[in-house]
Amino acid sequence: MKINVLRLDHRLKRDTRITTHVCLTSRAFGASKVWLSGEQDHRLMDNVRDIVNRWGGDFEVAYEKNFMKVITDWRDNGGKIVHLTMYGSQAQDVVSEVRDSNKDILIVVGGAKVPTKVYENSDWNVSVTTQPHSEVAALAVFQHMLMDGEEFNIEFEEPVFEVIPEAHGKHVNIHDENKKSHGIDH
Incomplete structure (x- = not known):
């Protein structure tokens, strides 16, 4: 199972630190790529690439203005969509179903306001608790559950x-x- 992450609605002046943490968490917990949408941030992407160069692995970061294109292309290629939201089904209740789908997984991490079409186009809307907290924390917990702890065994090449x-x-x-x-x- 390949895991990619889509970060919605990145804002240059406001979200650089949190989006960087989304990228680093994605990588450390087993994702192979992060897609960024919203405002294009070359500096952030270069910083993430520099970390990958220094700490190893083949993790990618890419920009796509049209986040729905990423979602549609992912689905058209046979993948499944998990949208992390405090309004979804509890992670512990659906993670086995997601894992057992044996499909590549795109995890969608929200931004300022997530459009309704993201909820409607997701195979699973998933909540890591039903309380407001960090999208980085939700991503880490869900990826840990999805990987069943195997992220601790990842060896980053070179x-x-x-x-x-x-x-x-x-x-x-x-x-x-x-x-x-x-x-x-x-």
Whole structure:
């Protein structure tokens, strides 16, 4: 199952930090691509690409002004649409059905005001609690549930930086262009 994320209604002056976090969370929790709609933000996209270059993997970020084109194309190619909203079915009640569909999944993360056509064109409108909170938190929790915890086992190919988990301190391996590894402890 391939997972992509569609971030609706990005606003340059207001949403840069949260949209960046949507991208980073998507990547870390197993998505292969984020589509951005709303205002085009070359700087944000370049920053995300730079992180991918440094931390590894083949994650993509792309812009499409017409978010419905992304949704329609996804469906036309056999994929399913999950729209994260506090008004949907509870995540724990539908995540198995989404996973068992064995289809590629497009997770739609809202912006300022989500148009009705997004609700109508989604296979699942899904709520991670029925309370207002962060779209980044909802995305992380839902992707974790969808991946059934397997995101913890993702190995990002060809990283420059690689964190080595430790109970205390910081240990980062830095891989140079010759694929030699140098550890740095803090």
